[in-house]
Amino acid sequence: MKKQLQSLKRIGFTVGMTAALAASSLAQAEDKLKVGLMLPATGTFAALGTAITNGFKQYVAESGGKLGGREIEYFVVDDESDPAKATENANKLVKRDHVDVLVGTVHSGVALAMAKVAKESNTLFIVPNAGADELTGPLCSPNIFRTSFTNWQPGYAMGQVAAAKKAKNVVTLTWKYAAGLQSVDGFKEAFEKAGGKVVKEMTLPFPNVEFQAYLTEIASIKPDAVYVFFAGAGATKFVKDYVAAGLNKTIPLYAPGFLTDGTLEAMGDAGQGLLTTLHYADGIKNAKNDAFRLNYAKTYKSQPDVYAVQGYDAAQLLAAGLKAVNGDFSKRAEMVKAMEAAKIDSPRGAFTLSKAHNPVQDFYLRKSEGRDNKVLEISAKALADPARGCKM
Amino acid sequence: MDFYSFLIQVLNSVQYGLLLFLVASGLTLVFGIMGIINLAHGAFYMVGAYMAFALSSLTGNLFTAILLGIPLSLVFGAFLEWALFSHLYKRDHLEQVLLTYGLILIFEELRSLLVDDEVHGVAIPDVFSASIALNDTLSYPVYRLVISAVCIVLAIGLYFLIQRTRLGMMIRAGSHDRDMVQSLGININLIYRTVFALGVTLAAFAGMLAAPISSVFPGMGGGVLIISFVIVVIGGIGSVWGALFAALLVGFADTFGKVLLPDFAGAIVYVLMAAVLLWRPEGIFKKG
């Protein structure tokens, strides 16, 4: 008897759960354009996910809650920046919620899984951050767009800067993961093309942040400059350690802007005067940027960053497509054509898309000052990713 | 690598090893004496670091923050022991794994709710903010040396506490046979509560001390947890000297692994652990 009861409960539980799962799939609204936001709400990148969401929603709100005449309905999934759950999370939006457009995400590994789902289901996919070169390289596709950057781009821009600053021998250091390695490749390409030499490429296992051994190596090699790729807490710790070791006095540090975005407060004095390249900066003078920043600060009571801009532009790009077809999402081919041809009036400065759907954009050389990354100059005008491996 | 660089790398290894010891010492106590697998150890480290962040921005001084943080951590640890862990002594290791895993999720979300998801810095106290020049390009931050000194003092202090004091004697007895100690009229529950509070405080203290170097950020406990486990297992569970020795060993393996075997730097610590356990399955400083 004991055993029967036990099994009965088990079955009851199984059936109950299954029914609950099936029922919740029925609730679906019609007519509105369904946008699936798959971004990190928890974990290391949670703050970036929030900024992207804010930016996206700000543009929609500025356009009166509609894009191309269509009202927008959001479906949100927390991707936790976990690639192991990525396919399933993307399917949640595509197969369960039947979203028209998939927007996401920060983590490259997760974005690659999303690209696969988007390709197989032919869902329109806009990447507002993840920089994996592949997304607009070998994996490029008519329905995959990006409003951010490739890892190659800021690296390449910095390679030019380092060469212009007359550095000859450079040491690179990054976490041993795809984003860092691709960034270093971009740097190396530009730097060696201009006659410089990368004398040593150092990597450390992700997410290890014990840098002393590498700092000692750098001190003994004495290169003309160091190029690093770090972001978030790792960036903060690296810069602090670099400065505490006194290396900044003799060996300048170059990096893509992720080093100093959102980390300057935590770096304190150590973070001052750092040179970085990125497609956005503080103190960009254009009407669009002024309005964007003012509105963002008013709505969210915080200052926007590059991630907010990328989210904002994802909405702009979508709007450009929808406008061309008067909100008729069924005219996909026409819509994609309009998006490809769009000139996005971004707070970062206007940009167009490359054939592989990645922004052809200006890169700023920036210097950190207080909590800002101030523009020094445009170091690379209309820099396009080479989109290696794209057959579109 | 020239000889001078080699010496600096040795210094790096020792310094990193001592920092690791600081983090792992609390774990080895809770592990060895109470027999509890505590996956939330890293979370306590994070709590400490955030406490340093909050209290030092409140009081404007890391020293005051640490002085306030230590009693807070003791109370916090004692509370957790009373509310949760005291129910687990007779249970399976597995349930301890489960409970402390749940705690990680809870603390991480509370951190997100109470503070935010950004990276924050904690300033190094002005007295220690200088660096000592080692050669024309490289200098060594004084604060790191201070941490090393604190770790050494702590190691000696813990040794005396456990080997030379009455409390330590009761703790050691309690770890061998709970019921026996109780039958001698010693309040074993109080001893366990003390040990657990001490373990939590050590983790939190490590977090507070490391905060100016590491900054405070989401998920900071995760990395610390695994490496602490490795150290405790290599050193032998419950042994303070073992943890110190293992931490230094890991410090050397990690530092020189990065320089000499850069392609395997990620795995090297685990290879070391596997090798040690093959040689001595119960850790280098096996108890009893």
Add this chain to the structure above:
Amino acid sequence: MSKHIPLILKLIALGGLLAFPMADSPFYTELVAKTVLFGIFAMSLDLLVGFTGLVSLGHAAYFGIAAYTVALMTPKYEAASFWTTFPSAIGISAAAALVVGIFVLRTKGIYFIMVTLAFAQMVFYLFHDTALGGGSDGIYLNLKPDTTLFGGKPFDLDNPFHLYYLIIATLVVVYLFLKLLLRSPFGKVLVGIKSNEHRMKSMGYRTFGYKLAAFSIAGGLAGAAGYLYAVLFGFVTPELMSWHQSGNVLLMVILGGMGNLVGALLGALAFVAMQEVFSTWTKHWQLVMGSVIVLSVLFLPGGLSAVPRRLKAALTGGGEK
């Protein structure tokens, strides 16, 4: 009558699973498929944890190795054969477990937990830090394995329903295999090792060999689950082998109640269901998840499969103390 009722109930549950795709919801069909394959994964771990008394915190390594096996065996533009990749994936993960087992089974208790973790981390870094499997970004499985056998195609993995039924079939096979295994003299020795290894040794059993065999079998079965995961989702990443995954599957086993194969499946179901439900409630769903875990440890010893017994005890006033 009572003897057959559990069997009947299990058959009804199986019937429910078989009928589920008729709900015509591709997403939930996939979700159930995922739950079932996690169930297989949890069962394989239960063989170690629940029946042999070996608590492994590195079981995700074998799941991941099998997933990578099929991804690496599949050429970029053509499908690999199901009939070679499936056995290979299981074989390779079983072999990996055999090798690791030789090392880790020298240790006991807490040390065993930690060493299994260390080996899993090594495997994780092997795939994360080298170009072998696409590095940190992982790799795609572009084409699902081809099932052509002697010119015929008994089923087609590109068809989600066929894939679903393959996963259910694997579940049934793994379940029956483990049942038979545990009933066999071999299984009795494993259970004996769990309750008292010394006694088994003094009775003349070479327990190391038995434990090693169990470890390898569990690795192979985890590999079966990992293979199905890779085929179902078509994307393989090093995160599949992270210690979080090993922790999650251990959670499933404990939630369901150790030493109970159906419990392991139930634990997987509870785990997936909790994630699904809580994450729709709030952004801070992990807080809810964590609280449920903590509360269930405090108030639900023995896992979900012990609930009916405890309920009954409470109702009849017997109480369990």
